[in-house]
Amino acid sequence: MKLPKEGDFITIQSYKHDGSLHRTWRDTMVLKTTENAVIGVNDHTLVTESDGRRWVTREPAIVYFHKKFWFNIIAMIRDNGVSYYCNLASPYILDQEALKYIDYDLDVKVFTNGEKKLLDVDEYESHKQAMGYSSDIDFILKENVKILVDWINEGKGPFSQSYVNIWYKRYLELKNR
Numbered sequence: 001m002k003l004p005k006e007g008d009f010i011t012i013q014s015y016k017h018d019g020s021l022h023r024t025w026r027d028t029m030v031l032k033t034t035e036n037a038v039i040g041v042n043d044h045t046l047v048t049e050s051d052g053r054r055w056v057t058r059e060p061a062i063v064y065f066h067k068k069f070w071f072n073i074i075a076m077i078r079d080n081g082v083s084y085y086c087n088l089a090s091p092y093i094l095d096q097e098a099l100k101y102i103d104y105d106l107d108v109k110v111f112t113n114g115e116k117k118l119l120d121v122d123e124y125e126s127h128k129q130a131m132g133y134s135s136d137i138d139f140i141l142k143e144n145v146k147i148l149v150d151w152i153n154e155g156k157g158p159f160s161q162s163y164v165n166i167w168y169k170r171y172l173e174l175k176n177r
Helices: 121-131 135-154 161-175
Strands: 009-015 021-033 037-042 046-049 054-056 061-066 071-078 081-089 099-110 116-119
Touching (some): 009 037, 061 161, 071 161, 081 135, 099 121, 116 135
Antiparallel strands (some): 021 046, 037 061, 081 099, 099 116
């Protein structure tokens, strides 16, 4: 499949381990694609939940997906600073329809003051039993939580203020042309 290019819009679909559709983001603007990563932005993007509920994102958010890491990162740009929502998830695939990944429930939230919080541990444990996550997947996800926390602590990639500034500036340039 041909990679989307800068300024293109794509759909993002998250699934659960059992194959059920979890959530869809329509019209994410692509800022950059490489062999292993996609950087995009959501800004007042329509989101549809698996139960049909729909809502619109409130603020611009830089989204980062990678083919080798079991997480994706959302940098939400707010008036009081940048906060992050990180999904523990399978590496993405990209086809004609959408960028797709499996959401594995665990999330890491990073607040504007730098505080980190691991979320949805109970949901993870419940789905691990109900959907039969293998011990290999459990190990991979727990190792990727460690990698993610290292990235946060080191200000690596999306966790760098300059990264957010560069990609938000590029988004504004593309949006206004």
